Amino acid sequence: MRQDHLITATQLSRDDIEAVLDRAREVAADPEAYAGRHAGTMLALCFFEPSTRTRMSFDSAAQRLGIDTIDMGDVDSSSVSKGESLADTVRVIEGYADSIVLRHPSEGAATLAAEFVDVPVINAGDGAGQHPSQTLLDLHTIRENHGLDDLTVGIMGDLKYGRTVHSLATALTNFDARQHFISPESLRLPRSVRFDLHETGAQVREHDDLEAVLPELDVLYVTRIQKERFPDENEYHRVAGEYRIDADTLDAAPDDLTVMHPLPRVDEIAPDVDDTEHARYFEQAHNGIPVRMALLDTLLENAEADEGMEVDR
Amino acid sequence: MSDHELRVSKIRDGTVIDHVEGGQALNVLAILGIDGSEGLGVSVGMNVPSDRLGRKDLVKVEGRELSQSEVDVLSLIAPEATINIIREFEVVEKNRVTRPDRVVGVLSCPNRNCITNADEPVDTRFEVVADGVRCDYCSTVLRSDIADHIDV
Numbered sequence: 001m002r003q004d005h006l007i008t009a010t011q012l013s014r015d016d017i018e019a020v021l022d023r024a025r026e027v028a029a030d031p032e033a034y035a036g037r038h039a040g041t042m043l044a045l046c047f048f049e050p051s052t053r054t055r056m057s058f059d060s061a062a063q064r065l066g067i068d069t070i071d072m073g074d075v076d077s078s079s080v081s082k083g084e085s086l087a088d089t090v091r092v093i094e095g096y097a098d099s100i101v102l103r104h105p106s107e108g109a110a111t112l113a114a115e116f117v118d119v120p121v122i123n124a125g126d127g128a129g130q131h132p133s134q135t136l137l138d139l140h141t142i143r144e145n146h147g148l149d150d151l152t153v154g155i156m157g158d159l160k161y162g163r164t165v166h167s168l169a170t171a172l173t174n175f176d177a178r179q180h181f182i183s184p185e186s187l188r189l190p191r192s193v194r195f196d197l198h199e200t201g202a203q204v205r206e207h208d209d210l211e212a213v214l215p216e217l218d219v220l221y222v223t224r225i226q227k228e229r230f231p232d233e234n235e236y237h238r239v240a241g242e243y244r245i246d247a248d249t250l251d252a253a254p255d256d257l258t259v260m261h262p263l264p265r266v267d268e269i270a271p272d273v274d275d276t277e278h279a280r281y282f283e284q285a286h287n288g289i290p291v292r293m294a295l296l297d298t299l300l301e302n303a304e305a306d307e308g309m310e311v312d313r
Numbered sequence: 314m315s316d317h318e319l320r321v322s323k324i325r326d327g328t329v330i331d332h333v334e335g336g337q338a339l340n341v342l343a344i345l346g347i348d349g350s351e352g353l354g355v356s357v358g359m360n361v362p363s364d365r366l367g368r369k370d371l372v373k374v375e376g377r378e379l380s381q382s383e384v385d386v387l388s389l390i391a392p393e394a395t396i397n398i399i400r401e402f403e404v405v406e407k408n409r410v411t412r413p414d415r416v417v418g419v420l421s422c423p424n425r426n427c428i429t430n431a432d433e434p435v436d437t438r439f440e441v442v443a444d445g446v447r448c449d450y451c452s453t454v455l456r457s458d459i460a461d462h463i464d465v
Contacts, residue, residue, distance in 0.1 A: 087434050104428070106451075107424060126451075128426070129451055196452075
């Protein structure tokens, strides 16, 4: 992976993904070998939207590599509330840190941030856009359970506003994966993701319900219907509660079906699924540590290599 | 009537945009930022019979030559257009529009949640794709509705 930033899944090739996941495997097997590897460097956690898992996961991964973290805190108590532009915010923070993890409510925020700074920027979610580091840990989970080829993946729930879905669907086009998208009509994939899938010739089908496709799946990736993404609350109430699975639903599934979820869940996966062999969403969340360690390690290594490059004169 | 017979008089200096798809003339004026208040002499022909297009629109602008960025965006809504630069009643340049790889600062992103709609110090930037354009920031794809988002 020879990238300076991680902004969208579209920039990830199969080789890029496998390089990070190979390193994540090494990290998971021997975390001590990576301890303190980037001591003396600083990571800025810039979360313009609420986050628990992603923020703590990056913080934990960084600290395990010896990276110190600084956190801009809640948006309400930061200079952002005074009307400072994102471009100015990241230019200031560039002087404080060697890399930036950015979550922002606007699509394209990480792309913009990366244009204004020289330190690596990692997109930790931009509105309803992309969430590529989540995708890397999703792929790691899939690879550890099934491998990444000859794979049938069902992705169910909010496909329109779900940024984890957008990144995952795009990244899966690098592999021999058949993708089934299961959602209500109003929450189908946006035009931009369809564009990427079409461009790569991905094997894609869309469904209104899970029943017909469930027996074929290796992976069922469930997402939350996100109330905060709906411009119209009535529309949210119309679809909320549908596309929920429980242990009985999974009776029709293959024995080795892996159920995943980027979390937090609300009621789309009933608690009785937790006790089945299918549930992998907590394992998936825990995979955030080795994968984000591998990602930070890779990007910082690239940045250090850039600094050491000789310039022809 | 052939393409060569015009319903409006010749201009002395300026630009004639010919072979615009029927119905797009007013969008051409929008791209050029012409609404009449700037005092330019403007002639518009709409749904004029055309040998090549069947029906076409035609726009003549007195006293103004188009910039490359304006021509770039014109190519998105009028891919068959020809741009004629007129000086002293003579056509001194005649060019077909060509589709650029990107258009910068001339379209607004229709996604209200795109970072380019948030008062940041950047121009909008769209990649020109097979049948439309795509925002470099939020990836929103615009196709037939490009003309609704002209922002020049």
